[in-house]
Amino acid sequence: MLKGMMNSKAKINPGNLRARIAYLEENGRLVQNALDMALSLGDFQENVNKGYDAEYILREAEKRIRYLIPFDACAFYLIDQDQSDFIFTICQPSEQKGFIEDQVGYMIEKGFFAWAIRERRGIAISSNDHSRQLMLHVIATSSRIRGMFVGLLPDKEDIIPDKSQTLVSFILLNTANAVESLEYHKLLRSQNSVLEKKVEERTNALARSEKQLQQVMKLQAIGTLAGGIAHDFNNILFPIVGYTELTMDDIPEDSQARKNLQEVLKATNRAKGLVQQILTFSRQNGQELKPLKVQTLIKEALKLLRATIPSSIEINSSIDEECGLIKGDPTQIHQIIMNLCTNAYHALQDNSGKITVCLKEANLSYEQSSERLGMKVGRHLEFIVKDNGHGMTRQVMERIFDPYYTTKELGKGTGLGLSVIHGIIKNHGGDISVSSQPDLGSTFSVYLPIIDDVDVEIEPVQTAGVTRGNERILLIDDEEQIIDLERRILERLGYKVTSKTDSEEALQEFSARPDEFDLVITDMTMPKINGDRLARKLMDISPQIPVILCTGFNEAITEEKALSMGIGKFVMKPIVKDELAFTVRTVLDNPKPLPN
Numbered sequence: 001m002l003k004g005m006m007n008s009k010a011k012i013n014p015g016n017l018r019a020r021i022a023y024l025e026e027n028g029r030l031v032q033n034a035l036d037m038a039l040s041l042g043d044f045q046e047n048v049n050k051g052y053d054a055e056y057i058l059r060e061a062e063k064r065i066r067y068l069i070p071f072d073a074c075a076f077y078l079i080d081q082d083q084s085d086f087i088f089t090i091c092q093p094s095e096q097k098g099f100i101e102d103q104v105g106y107m108i109e110k111g112f113f114a115w116a117i118r119e120r121r122g123i124a125i126s127s128n129d130h131s132r133q134l135m136l137h138v139i140a141t142s143s144r145i146r147g148m149f150v151g152l153l154p155d156k157e158d159i160i161p162d163k164s165q166t167l168v169s170f171i172l173l174n175t176a177n178a179v180e181s182l183e184y185h186k187l188l189r190s191q192n193s194v195l196e197k198k199v200e201e202r203t204n205a206l207a208r209s210e211k212q213l214q215q216v217m218k219l220q221a222i223g224t225l226a227g228g229i230a231h232d233f234n235n236i237l238f239p240i241v242g243y244t245e246l247t248m249d250d251i252p253e254d255s256q257a258r259k260n261l262q263e264v265l266k267a268t269n270r271a272k273g274l275v276q277q278i279l280t281f282s283r284q285n286g287q288e289l290k291p292l293k294v295q296t297l298i299k300e301a302l303k304l305l306r307a308t309i310p311s312s313i314e315i316n317s318s319i320d321e322e323c324g325l326i327k328g329d330p331t332q333i334h335q336i337i338m339n340l341c342t343n344a345y346h347a348l349q350d351n352s353g354k355i356t357v358c359l360k361e362a363n364l365s366y367e368q369s370s371e372r373l374g375m376k377v378g379r380h381l382e383f384i385v386k387d388n389g390h391g392m393t394r395q396v397m398e399r400i401f402d403p404y405y406t407t408k409e410l411g412k413g414t415g416l417g418l419s420v421i422h423g424i425i426k427n428h429g430g431d432i433s434v435s436s437q438p439d440l441g442s443t444f445s446v447y448l449p450i451i452d453d454v455d456v457e458i459e460p461v462q463t464a465g466v467t468r469g470n471e472r473i474l475l476i477d478d479e480e481q482i483i484d485l486e487r488r489i490l491e492r493l494g495y496k497v498t499s500k501t502d503s504e505e506a507l508q509e510f511s512a513r514p515d516e517f518d519l520v521i522t523d524m525t526m527p528k529i530n531g532d533r534l535a536r537k538l539m540d541i542s543p544q545i546p547v548i549l550c551t552g553f554n555e556a557i558t559e560e561k562a563l564s565m566g567i568g569k570f571v572m573k574p575i576v577k578d579e580l581a582f583t584v585r586t587v588l589d590n591p592k593p594l595p596n
Contacts, residue, residue, distance in 0.1 A: 068168060069164050079147055146176040235574075300334070301341060322361075347391075353387065474500070502528070517545065532562065550572075550573055
């Protein structure tokens with residue numbers, strides 16, 4: 001057998017043997033190439049993570065494809081997702097770009113691009129003049145078309161080995177995945193950037209809200225203290241005012257003593273106004289709010305300001321006449337305008353400079369409203385007062401709304417101005433902010449909510465014809481001095497008064513003979529039974545009995561709440577004689593309507 005084999009080998013044709021060896025070598029090279037290509041495909045995803053763009057990925061794909069097939073030109077088109085169209089991206093060498101683009105237009109028109117998309121493999125297409133052969137291969141993931149590869153085959157070459165085509169398909173599939181990963185990677189980076197920005201904005205907003213909350217809590221604490229002081233102070237003022245008025249009635253009008261007492265009344269009225277200011281900055285004095293057109297108030301204030309400050313100071317205004325109405329107290333809104341404008345004038349130390357006043361509408365978004373404690377989303381008036389004066393440091397800005405804090409010289413300011421208007425603005429559901437830098441001036445911005453429904457019910461004006469009477473009044477107050485004063489005033493006016501300093505005794509007195517009283521006047525803050533609870537009990541016994549509720553200050557009751565309970569009048573102490581007389585007569589002359 002060995003001899004037979006030797007004879008068989010001796011008969012092999014040397015030419016066939018060389019061809020066989022060459023075939024095996026060529027196939028070995030292709031297998032090695034395939035292995036190299038497969039190992040290099042992982043580089044695509046790594047390139048994405050390194051931050052390379054789509055063009056870089058396509059150039060890397062072109063290098064690998066040329067390693068398999070020696071194209072005369074390679075071109076890549078990517079899909080524009082917004083326009084749903086193939087967009088030319090790169091061509092190598094660039095000199096062939098014009099020829100490739102002409103052929104692409106021809107192939108799209110003839111439907112060859114659609115054919116390549118359906119086949120999902122390389123297809124050979126003749127050029128429009130049939131002189132050259134081109135290869136088309138879609139660049140696609142398993143779910144999305146990402147682009148198209150166009151390869152110009154070497155002259156007269158029309159056969160591409162199957163193994164090479166398969167490897168090109170692998171390369172282009174991986175190219176599509178890399179391009180898609182790049183797109184998602186960019187989207188994630190963009191979303192991450194947006195998220196980081198939102199987190200930063202939200203953090204800053206929370207920091208601002210925390211500062212605002214600290215300011216509000218500080219003012220609330222001061223306001224609670226101020227309310228207690230106001231109550232006691234009003235009780236002290238009441239007898240001063242009342243006894244002064246009673247004494248003036250007993251003194252001839254042309255006497256010096258009467259003139260002296262008039263000065264005492266002026267001083268007590270100033271003290272009364274100071275208490276109201278304290279309650280205003282602490283947002284604890286109830287005011288009747290009504291629809292207002294702020295434009296008129298601003299113009300009036302600017303006329304007054306122009307007449308009182310040097311002509312060397314320029315005043316510029318921009319008032320939007322189309323701004324909507326707010327619900328507010330005209331006196332307090334005027335106070336805001338004048339205070340901010342006056343402060344701007346004081347900031348111009350050398351009596352020259354510019355004050356700019358602006359009024360416009362601002363629509364606050366959720367994010368903006370969340371940055372301003374207590375503000376609601378929607379339409380607001382934005383009132384701006386700007387000056388180019390000496391400005392403020394950050395440390396000063398943090399304290400400007402604190403009561404009794406002032407940077408003015410002794411005798412030129414009490415420090416209540418900005419704290420008062422801060423309370424007014426908050427009481428109107430608004431907000432105030434300030435921006436300033438030393439030597440660059442200051443800008444104050446006030447936001448007040450615009451009301452959409454301006455159809456308000458106008459209550460009939462109640463008037464009192466005379467201020468005297470002979471009705472029977474039950475008078476209740478735990479302060480001996482105050483109740484003695486009120487009784488004497490009412491008796492001088494002709495009324496029959498039963499006075500009580502104990503609320504439980506007053507309730508027993510009324511329960512025993514309710515028909516013997518035409519009116520009840522009671523203090524709010526008393527031991528045992530508070531004024532509002534006492535009023536309810538009295539009206540349960542006799543629903544038609546009118547009640548006047550008096551208070552120096554009490555957080556538990558407001559004028560609106562008192563009136564909704566059926567109380568006839570809500571009066572703030574100290575009450576002057578004429579005011580008390582008018583209030584009593586008004587309530588008696590306008591009895592409650594009978595129940596249905």
